[in-house]
Amino acid sequence: MLSAEPGGTIAIGQRARTREEFAQMVEEGRWGELLNEIPVHAGDFFQIDAGTVHAIKGGTVILETQQSSDITYRVYDYDRTQADDSLRELHLAQALDVIDYDRPLPSSGEVAAADGPICTLEANDRYTVERVDVSGTLTVPLGHPFTCVSVIAGEGTLCGEPVRCGSNLLALADLPALELAGEMQFVISYL
Numbered sequence: 001m002l003s004a005e006p007g008g009t010i011a012i013g014q015r016a017r018t019r020e021e022f023a024q025m026v027e028e029g030r031w032g033e034l035l036n037e038i039p040v041h042a043g044d045f046f047q048i049d050a051g052t053v054h055a056i057k058g059g060t061v062i063l064e065t066q067q068s069s070d071i072t073y074r075v076y077d078y079d080r081t082q083a084d085d086s087l088r089e090l091h092l093a094q095a096l097d098v099i100d101y102d103r104p105l106p107s108s109g110e111v112a113a114a115d116g117p118i119c120t121l122e123a124n125d126r127y128t129v130e131r132v133d134v135s136g137t138l139t140v141p142l143g144h145p146f147t148c149v150s151v152i153a154g155e156g157t158l159c160g161e162p163v164r165c166g167s168n169l170l171a172l173a174d175l176p177a178l179e180l181a182g183e184m185q186f187v188i189s190y191l
Contacts, residue, residue, distance in 0.1 A: 001044040001109060002152055005059035011035040012046055013105040014053040019096045026092060031076060036105040044109030045121045045129075051100030063150055065129050065189040073098065121187075132178075132186040140178040144190035147171040149178065156182015 001010075013036035016022035025034040035053065040060060048054050053075065056062060073095035077088050111121065111131070117138055122129045132140060134156060149171055155164035159179045163169070171178060180186075 002061040004040045008059045009037045010040045011055040046109045047122045129189045134180045134184045138180045147190040150187045154184035156184045
């Protein structure tokens with residue numbers, strides 16, 4: 001979570017325990033009971049696995065690292081209309097088949113303090129996401145087919161080139177390390 005307005009929230013997870021209960025709550029429009037809505041703050045991190053109902057809400061700016069997928073099942077769209085006044089298509093039947101009804105509900109996205117300049121936010125069998133804090137100089141060894149690099153705060157240099165908050169780069173396999181200097185915070189992700 002890069003920024004969030006005071007009182008900002010995100011919906012992650014749902015409270016129905018079965019497919020039938022979920023469908024009934026949707027039919028009755030009981031979204032407030034169904035969706036697990038939690039407060040968000042700048043610096044929060046959420047791992048959202050497949051099968052997790054989620055919604056990014058207004059007043060937030062996020063950096064999203066995701067595994068490529070062409071599938072999104074929309075179960076609710078806050079009754080928003082498109083330019084032609086139609087509603088976007090919903091996919092309730094498909095969503096009911098893939099929702100993980102047993103997934104524990106998160107209550108916070110707070111990240112524990114790191115012991116050093118690199119904090120692992122997520123590491124699984126598909127990818128790793130790390131937050132890197134730079135104060136002065138820092139070398140971060142690489143060794144991946146590619147590394148996604150996003151500057152989320154501050155400014156400085158990366159391998160001698162100027163970067164600042166909002167810079168997004170792709171470090172390719174032949175780059176042995178990120179040579180960093182300045183006062184910055186990055187998020188890096190790699191396979």
